[in-house]
Amino acid sequence: MSLRKKIIFIVTGLVLVSGIIFLFSWLGKLKSPVRDPLEAIPVSAFIVISTNDVNAAWATLNRGNLVWDAMNETNWASAVSKVSSLTDSLLTANPEISGMINGRPCWISLHATGKNNFDYVVTTSLPSAADKDDFISFLNKSLGTSNKIGRSEWNKTMLLDIEAFKGGRFFAACREGVIAFSSNEELLKAGMDQLDKGPTLKSDKNFVSLKETAEEKSLANVYWNYQRLFAAMDRVASDDGKEKLDDAGNFAEWSESDIDLQPNAVMMNGYTATTDSAKEYLSTMSGQTAQAMQIDEVLPSSTISFVDYGISNIDDYFLKYDAYLDHLGIAAQRDEQLAQLHAENNFDPKINIGSWLGNEIAVAQVPDSAGGTTAVAFLSTTNTTIALEKLGLLTGKEDTVEITAADSSGCVIRKNPAENMLPATFGSLFSELSSTYYCVIRNCVVFAKEEKMLHGIFLADRNNHTLKKNRTYADFISNISPEANLTFYFSPGNFSSTLKRYAATPWADDLTLHDKLIRRFDGAIIQFSTGDNDKGLFYTSIFFRHNPQEKKSMSTLWETQLDTTFSSRPYMVHDHKTKGLDIFVQDDANTIYLISSAGNIIWKRKLSEKMLGEVKQVDALKNDKYQLAFNTASFLYIIDRNGKDIEHFPVRLPATATNSVAVIDYDNTREYRMLVACSDKKIYNYGIDGKKVDGWKTYSTNDIVLTPLQRTIISSHDYVIAVDRSGQSYITERQGNTRLVLNGKLNAPVKKYFLENGKDLAHSYLVDEDSSGNVAKLSLTDVLEHLHFSDFHSSPDMEYRDVNGDGSREYIFLDEKDLTVYNREKQPVTAFTFPEKTNVSLMIFGFDEKDIRFGILCPGKNEVHLVNNGGSESEGFPLEGETPFSIGKLNGNDAYTLVCGNNGRYVCAYAVK
Numbered sequence: 001m002s003l004r005k006k007i008i009f010i011v012t013g014l015v016l017v018s019g020i021i022f023l024f025s026w027l028g029k030l031k032s033p034v035r036d037p038l039e040a041i042p043v044s045a046f047i048v049i050s051t052n053d054v055n056a057a058w059a060t061l062n063r064g065n066l067v068w069d070a071m072n073e074t075n076w077a078s079a080v081s082k083v084s085s086l087t088d089s090l091l092t093a094n095p096e097i098s099g100m101i102n103g104r105p106c107w108i109s110l111h112a113t114g115k116n117n118f119d120y121v122v123t124t125s126l127p128s129a130a131d132k133d134d135f136i137s138f139l140n141k142s143l144g145t146s147n148k149i150g151r152s153e154w155n156k157t158m159l160l161d162i163e164a165f166k167g168g169r170f171f172a173a174c175r176e177g178v179i180a181f182s183s184n185e186e187l188l189k190a191g192m193d194q195l196d197k198g199p200t201l202k203s204d205k206n207f208v209s210l211k212e213t214a215e216e217k218s219l220a221n222v223y224w225n226y227q228r229l230f231a232a233m234d235r236v237a238s239d240d241g242k243e244k245l246d247d248a249g250n251f252a253e254w255s256e257s258d259i260d261l262q263p264n265a266v267m268m269n270g271y272t273a274t275t276d277s278a279k280e281y282l283s284t285m286s287g288q289t290a291q292a293m294q295i296d297e298v299l300p301s302s303t304i305s306f307v308d309y310g311i312s313n314i315d316d317y318f319l320k321y322d323a324y325l326d327h328l329g330i331a332a333q334r335d336e337q338l339a340q341l342h343a344e345n346n347f348d349p350k351i352n353i354g355s356w357l358g359n360e361i362a363v364a365q366v367p368d369s370a371g372g373t374t375a376v377a378f379l380s381t382t383n384t385t386i387a388l389e390k391l392g393l394l395t396g397k398e399d400t401v402e403i404t405a406a407d408s409s410g411c412v413i414r415k416n417p418a419e420n421m422l423p424a425t426f427g428s429l430f431s432e433l434s435s436t437y438y439c440v441i442r443n444c445v446v447f448a449k450e451e452k453m454l455h456g457i458f459l460a461d462r463n464n465h466t467l468k469k470n471r472t473y474a475d476f477i478s479n480i481s482p483e484a485n486l487t488f489y490f491s492p493g494n495f496s497s498t499l500k501r502y503a504a505t506p507w508a509d510d511l512t513l514h515d516k517l518i519r520r521f522d523g524a525i526i527q528f529s530t531g532d533n534d535k536g537l538f539y540t541s542i543f544f545r546h547n548p549q550e551k552k553s554m555s556t557l558w559e560t561q562l563d564t565t566f567s568s569r570p571y572m573v574h575d576h577k578t579k580g581l582d583i584f585v586q587d588d589a590n591t592i593y594l595i596s597s598a599g600n601i602i603w604k605r606k607l608s609e610k611m612l613g614e615v616k617q618v619d620a621l622k623n624d625k626y627q628l629a630f631n632t633a634s635f636l637y638i639i640d641r642n643g644k645d646i647e648h649f650p651v652r653l654p655a656t657a658t659n660s661v662a663v664i665d666y667d668n669t670r671e672y673r674m675l676v677a678c679s680d681k682k683i684y685n686y687g688i689d690g691k692k693v694d695g696w697k698t699y700s701t702n703d704i705v706l707t708p709l710q711r712t713i714i715s716s717h718d719y720v721i722a723v724d725r726s727g728q729s730y731i732t733e734r735q736g737n738t739r740l741v742l743n744g745k746l747n748a749p750v751k752k753y754f755l756e757n758g759k760d761l762a763h764s765y766l767v768d769e770d771s772s773g774n775v776a777k778l779s780l781t782d783v784l785e786h787l788h789f790s791d792f793h794s795s796p797d798m799e800y801r802d803v804n805g806d807g808s809r810e811y812i813f814l815d816e817k818d819l820t821v822y823n824r825e826k827q828p829v830t831a832f833t834f835p836e837k838t839n840v841s842l843m844i845f846g847f848d849e850k851d852i853r854f855g856i857l858c859p860g861k862n863e864v865h866l867v868n869n870g871g872s873e874s875e876g877f878p879l880e881g882e883t884p885f886s887i888g889k890l891n892g893n894d895a896y897t898l899v900c901g902n903n904g905r906y907v908c909a910y911a912v913k
Contacts, residue, residue, distance in 0.1 A: 034177025037107055037123035039200040040191040045109035045121075046228035048201070051220040052105050111187055112232040119184035121191055126177045155193065159185075206273040209535055210256035213271050218258035222268065226251045226280075250328065252282040255540050265545035267479065271537040272528060278323035282486070282528060282538060286320070288312050290483040290529040295362040295378050298444050299467040300460040302558045302598065304373055306364035307429055308487040314354050321427075337424035345394045345418035349425045352394060352418075353379070356387040358443065363429050367557070367598075368453065375432035376457065377422055377447040384440045391438065391445070394418045411458040413439045413451045422447060459600035465560055471903075472556075476523040479543050484527040491523060557897065557909040558599030564589045565904040569884035571615050572899065576625045576641075580892035583899050584615050584628060585907060594628075594643065595907060597890040597897075603643035609633050613660020613708060620646055620688050622670045631661045631676055636686060648690030655680040662709040666718065666734060673734075675720070677705035683722055685736065697736035702728050707750060712757040714764055714780070721766070725749045729766060729778070744784035747776045754800040756809060771795040773813060789813065789822050797842045803830075803869040805850035812854065814842045819854060819867060830871040836860040845887045847896065857884055864900055866912070875913045887912060 041048060106124040113119045152159045160172040171185045173192050182188040194200045201207050207223065214221040227249035253275060257268035274283045291310030299306060311317050325331040341347035358380030368374040381387040396417020416438050422430040436447040439454045441461050448454045460466060467473050473491075524544035531539035566587040575582045575597070582602065583595040590610055594602045609632035616629045620638055627646055628639045634657070635650040655678035662675045673693060674686045681704055685696040692698075703724040710721045719739060722730040727745035732738055740761075746753060747770035754767040761780040769775050773796045775787040789811060796815040803810050803821060810829065811822045816837050821830035836858040843855030845866070853874060854867045864881035866874040883901035890897035896912040 034125045034127070035175075035195055036202065037105060037125045037178050037180075039195055039202055040123045040175075040178045040180050041107050041109045041121060041201055042111060042187055042191045042194065043199060043201055043204070044111050044187075044190070044228065045201070046112065046225050046232045047110040048223040049108045049220055050105055050214075050223075052216055110232075111184070112228070112235060113184055113187060115235075117184075118232070119182065119187050121180060121182045121184075121187055123178055123180040123191065126174075126179060154189065155196075159188070204254070206253040206275070209537070210254055210271055210273055213537065214256055215258040219261060220259045221256060221270075222259060223254055223256045225254050227253075250280050250324075252280045252538075257540060257542055265479070265543065268540075268542040270540050271531065272540045273535075273537055278320065278327045281324055284317055284320040284324050285311075285485045285528070285530060285538070286536065287316060288485050288530055290481075290485050291359045292483050293360070293487055295360050295380065295444070296467040296473070296477070298378055298441050298446070298457075298461060299362070299364055300366055300457050300558075300598075301465050301467050301470040301473070302367050302460075303467050303489075303491070304365045304367065305488075305490045306362050308484070308489075309361040310483065310485045310487070311359055311361065314357050315350070318349070318354070334424060337420060341418055341421060341424060345396050345421070347394055347418045347421060352390045352421075353425060355390055356381050356383055358382050361426065363426075363433075366453075366457075368450075374449060374453060375430070376453065377426075377430060377433050377436075379445045379447070381440075381443055381445060384443060384445070387445050388414075388440065391416070394421075411439055411455050413437050413454050416447065456596065456598045456600055459596070459602075460598070463560060463599075463601045465558060465599055469561075470556075470559065472522050476543075476545060477525070479545070480525055480527060480541055481529065484529045484541075485538070486528040487525065488527075489523065489525045557911055559902075559909075560595055560599045560601060560907045562587045562593060562905045562907065563591055563604070566901055566907075567883055568611070570595075570886055570899045570901065570907055572886045572888040572890065573615065573617055573628060574626050578892060581888050581890045583886075583907060585901075586611050587905070592639075593907075594641075599907070599909060605639075605643045607632065609635070611660075612657055616661070616663040618663060618672050618688065619670050620672070629661065629663055629672075629674065631657050633657050636661060636674060636676065636690075638688075651686060651690045653678055654684065655682070658704045659706055660708050662711070664711050664720070666711075675709045677701070677709070677722065679704060681705075681724075683709070683730075683736065695735050697732075699730065699732070699736055699738075701730060702726060707752055710755045712755055712764070714757055714759075714761060719780075721755060723750050723753050723766065723768075725751075727768075727776070731780070740780060742778060742780070742782045744778045744782050745776075746778060747774065752798075756800070767800050769796070769798040773798070773815070775811065787811075787826065789826055790815075790820070793818075794840070797840050799842045799844050799854075801844055801852065803844075803852040805852075812842060812844075814838060814840055814854075814856060816840065819856065821869070821871075830869060832867045832871050832873075834858055834865060836863070841884065843884060855885060855887070857881065862902065864898070866898070876910075879910050881908065 038050075104125055106122065109121045111119050111121065169183075171182050171188050173180045173188050175192050176195060178192075178195065180188055180191060182191075210223065230249040230251075253273045255270065255272040257270035260267040260269070272282060274280045274286070278284075288310070289312040291312060293308055293310065295306070295308050296303075322331055322334075325334055338347070338349065360378075360380040362378040364376050364378065365373045366376055379387075391414070394417050396419075414437065416436045420434045422433045422436065433447055433449065436449060437451050437454055438445055438447045439458060440446070441458055446454060446457060448457070522545055525542070527541045529539045529541075531537055562585070564587050566585060568586050570583045570585040572581040573584050573594075578597065580597045582597060584592065585595070586592045586607070590607045591604055592607055592611070593604045596602055611630050611632055613630070617626045618629050618638060619625065620627050625641065627641070628637070630637055631653070633653075635652055638646045638649045640646055653676065657676050657678055659677045664673045664675065665671065666673065670688075672688045674688075675683060676686075677683050681701045682698050683701070683705070684698060685693040687693050701722065701724045703726040705722050705724050707723060712719050712721070717739070718734050720732045720734065720736070723746060724730070725748060727748045727750050729742050729746070730738075731740040731742065746766060746768045750768055752768065756765040756767060758764040762783075764780045766778045766780075767775060773789060773792040775789070775798070777785040777787060790813070792813065792815040794816050796813045798814075799812040800809050801812065802808060803812065808824060810824075811826075813820050813822070817834045819830075819832040819834070820828050823829050832854075834856065837860060839857045839859050841857065845853045845855055847853060850869075852869045854869075856865045856867065857863075858865065858878070859882065861878075862880055862882050863878035864885055865878045866887075868874055879898065879900075881900035881902050882904070885898055885900035887896055887898045889895065890899070890909065898910045898912045900908055900910075902908045
């Protein structure tokens, strides 16, 4: 073929191909038009989700997002996952259908149906209404003959009833190019019926205005209707919860947010629409300028949740708030409350509050001393002096009460004589604060139901123990805007008990089931701000984050910063005022601290030396008020509740102490004896008056004594026991005179030994181990037994304790990474291996007679572990920590708290189950 013919052939071919392409394009335009799948979403939806690429959205969601992975543990999220998986399967199993659907909008909606049921509808569209036969063919082909497919026509709609697909049943419909799936046939019909009769969501002007702002390139867009959402929540709420949800549906009309998935978080940004009238509460914020949120600089770090109002013009807010209440029909009720407050207390909200109110108002839920929660209000001021002056004008039946803290902290607390002042002024969120006390903290007036709560918040601020100083919160809050008109914050793990209280029984049980899941989220926040748009919409931002550490660690209840680092164990000591426990700790600069159960530093005091051993408590004045007794190398101390030495103390020891003091109350008469060993190899005995006890025979030992003396009673006789470093024991009566002489010796060097007292001397023992883990067991009748349990990798630490409540002691060894419990027959009964080397120092905690747990520190990973006597890690462990720790009922209730050191200079408290 010549070149000329070749060119003619190619040109002719190109013309023919172009003609074919044009023809197909023209014929495509003649296809039957399709309806918008949004129109088939029933208008009863309380949540609507859209995506323009369902395949990509589903793939992204399942690509290792920690939030979705965690949520999939719940039954409802698993159900949603099945629905989405079903949709994904139906739309992608056939390449032809996938090509038809790809890039087309897909809508998913949730609906409240029946008594307590929730159902879904999924809609999308085909390229042409004529493609429905292809879709039916695809369903038959993909579902196969093993599934039952019922087909019928209803009101110009093809309906499919599909059973046994993936173990369930659903319904499908196709009409005018719209295909839909649902768990509820009537819901599906209602959506299809809208295609003819309307109205549809496209008729809702607020929904449409938000849809116009939605970012089409976003992974997905979420819409929710407040009235229907809170109506759905009311179905699963307890009576208390229903009361809290009253009028919540009047907050706004619709919100829309574009979803941005991060590896361990979800960020949602969009807008909220309200009507032009006073119908919704959010409209009271219209015209206000968003304010910088600073209230978290005063809120305590233990805050569970808060609502923060940023208001630039309080008079305009009150004007619109009155109009909103008038719309609800309860404005007269508020007017009556304010009139009564004026008559009884001379209260005028514009004078007594508005004249000094700053740009922020907040109400928070914080832990109370009983283990529950309580409400606290924070009102920022333009001038605290004017605030106190105007509040001081209030009159009432009770005189104004001023209370100055006993530790001269400068906290002045006043009684608010105007009952119901806060609820009448600011609304139902302040309903718990009808009767209040108040004080000034920084630039805020803080209101609470109890004086001690205010004093605790005051001390928290003074000790930099505020929410803004909480590292987890500070990191979390950095992801949101610093300015807003309304901010709602929740700490999910700490808020779970409140959620359970507000949920009806089946849902509360479900929350309990997923308590560990809830604790993995370190925060959830939603903000509303007046935007710069011309539609009167409120910019809306939502952020919640899954904390990877929460898979192994619970959030701290509080964290308190010391002056410098510390490595010693924090001890829990009784507080005769609160009937709970305080924390006593010494830092590396030798400063001692007493810290309250809420994490506030009560006092601190510099010592010249490091403490030796544990702190003990005595009632030196015999008035049920406890003091702290301990010793350093040079001094014996007894310090009172305020950090002051009691009379006659400290006592200078005659030589350097080699062990920690033993405090003995022989007859429970509070006539304490304090025995301490010194480097001169003598045992000294002091009374509560700081003097050496008359009649005590100060005896000498062959070697220095490193362990505290112990006392036991056997057959009505007192035995006071000392064991020196070489393993020699010294057993005396109360006056120090020798009662028993034992020739057998424990394993040297003795740094720790155990006393097992039995029914008689033959069944009473002194027990210790050597550096290889070999055990010496010496009876008080001088029978010595040596026991070998294992060839350990290093020098193990041992405890000798009944760990299962059977009345017989077990031998517990910690060897580098391995914890092993042996019975008296030297058989291992419990074992646990740690991922890192431990500090080879065992701590034993008794939760009850049969619930004994082992505390271990892994310094390489900054982790503290708590192992059950059955050999499994306690729930929520390991936790972050760098020091040995203590566990006790910190608030005097049934809840256990662990206290340890972390991040060098922080004392941290964790809830323990």
